[in-house]
Amino acid sequence: MVLWFPLVKEALSRQLKAGSQLIIALDRTQWKEYNVLMVSAIVQKRTFPIFSTLLDKQGASNLAEQQQVLPPVITLLKKYKLIIIGDREFHSIELAQWLHRQRVSFVLRQKSNTTFR
Structure with a gap:
């Protein structure tokens, strides 16, 4: 378990009831020489970073x-x-x-060039 997970869990439980909808954003960004893959929760138009990793390469994640x-x-x-x-x-x-x-x-x-059946 990540050290701050209990803090994230507590902060979110104060904002949201169990079973309510929670949007999780998956994003990757290049910041200086760092390539960061991040997962964040979106609550009341604010994002809370939850988990991230540094990628040891440039460009997109796989x-x-x-x-x-x-x-x-x-x-x-899991309760959301x-x-x-x-x-x-x-x-x-x-x-x-x-x-x-x-x-x-x-x-x-x-x-934009993706098609669906």
Whole structure:
């Protein structure tokens, strides 16, 4: 368990009732020489960073890295109805299938040239 998880859990429980909807943002950013993959909770138009990892490469994250940061957060926040959101970097069908198997709702932005059947 991450050291600050009990603090996150307590802070969120003061803001939200068990069973209520909680939006979780999955994002990656390049900050100076650091490539950071971060998971944050969005509560009342504010984000609370929950879990992050430094990627040892430049550019986008892959499925394995995404699967590494999400399970601790999903487990921590299991008493809420989670909705994972992600931008175009996280548009893979494999991530969508994995999230579906975790029984987590999700909204992943698609590239403009993506078509659906």
